[in-house]
Amino acid sequence: MEANEHYASAFTDPGMDARPVLHVAVVACMDARLDLHAALGLELGDCHTIRNAGGVVTDDVIRSLTISQRKLGTRSIVLIHHTGCGLEALTEDFRTELEMEVGQRPAWAVESFRDVDQDVRQSMQRVRTSPFLLHTDDVRGFVFDVRTGLLREVDPA
Numbered sequence: 141m142e143a144n145e146h147y148a149s150a151f152t153d154p155g156m157d158a159r160p161v162l163h164v165a166v167v168a169c170m171d172a173r174l175d176l177h178a179a180l181g182l183e184l185g186d187c188h189t190i191r192n193a194g195g196v197v198t199d200d201v202i203r204s205l206t207i208s209q210r211k212l213g214t215r216s217i218v219l220i221h222h223t224g225c226g227l228e229a230l231t232e233d234f235r236t237e238l239e240m241e242v243g244q245r246p247a248w249a250v251e252s253f254r255d256v257d258q259d260v261r262q263s264m265q266r267v268r269t270s271p272f273l274l275h276t277d278d279v280r281g282f283v284f285d286v287r288t289g290l291l292r293e294v295d296p297a
Contacts, residue, residue, distance in 0.1 A: 156185045158212055164188075165208045167263070168220040169195040173286045176220070188214060194227040194259070195220055196251040197266040206272040215275045219263045220291070222284040227252045256283050260294040 165188040168176055176182070176189060188208045190201055197219070208214045230252040239245040253259040260281035268276045281294040 154184060160185065160187045160208075160212070160214055162186045162216075163214050164216040164218060165190060165205055165214045166218045166220065167191075167195055167197060167201055167205070168284075169193065169222055169225060171222055171225065171286070174220070174222060174284055179284065179289060179291065180218075187218075188212070194225060194251055194253070195222075195263065196227075196259075197263040198248070198251070202266070202270050202272060205267070206270075209274050216278040217267055217275075217280070219260055219267070219279070219281040220284055221256050221260050221263070221282070223256065223286050225253075225256065228254060228256070257294050261296060264294075264296050 162182075164186070166176060166180070167190045168174060170191040170193055177184075177186075180187075188204075190204045190208075192198065192201065205214075205217060227250070230250050232250050232252065234250050234252075235246050253262075260283060264279050264281045267273060267279050270276070279296075281296065282291045283294060284291050
C-alpha cells in the first residue's frame with residue numbers, strides 16, 4: 141500500500157483507452173525474472189499482456205486473446221516462453237498430489253514440458269487453429285534466456 145501511495149502521488153491519467161497502441165497481445169510465463177516491457181522495449185499502453193505458469197495457451201488464454209482481438213483491436217500475437225521454466229520440472233502427477241492433499245483433482249492440466257521450443261510451437265499451433273481468433277497470420281514465438289536477457293525466435297515448423 142505504501143508503494144502504491146507513492147506511485148499514485150505522481151500518477152497522471154495518461155488519457156489512454158483499453159486498446160493497445162501497437163495492436164499486439166503478448167502471452168508469456170508468469171516467471172518473476174521476465175520484465176516483458178523492458179525486454180521488448182514497450183511502454184504503458186503498447187500491448188495487452190497475458191501471463192500464466194509456462195505462458196501456456198490454455199482455454200482461458202484463448203478467451204483473453206479473443207476479447208483482445210474482437211473487442212479491443214489487436215492483430216498480432218507474441219508468445220514468450222523461457223529457459224529454466226519451473227514447468228520443466230513438473231509432471232501431471234502434480235494433479236494427483238493435489239488430489240491426495242485436498243481431496244479434489246484439479247480440472248486443469250499442468251501443461252508441463254521438457255522441450256521449450258516444442259512447447260512454443262504447440263502454443264503457436266493452438267493460437268493458429270483457434271476458431272475464435274480473427275487474426276492468426278501474425279503469430280510469433282520466442283524463448284527468453286533468463287541468463288542473458290536475449291530473445292530467440294522459434295521456427296513454427
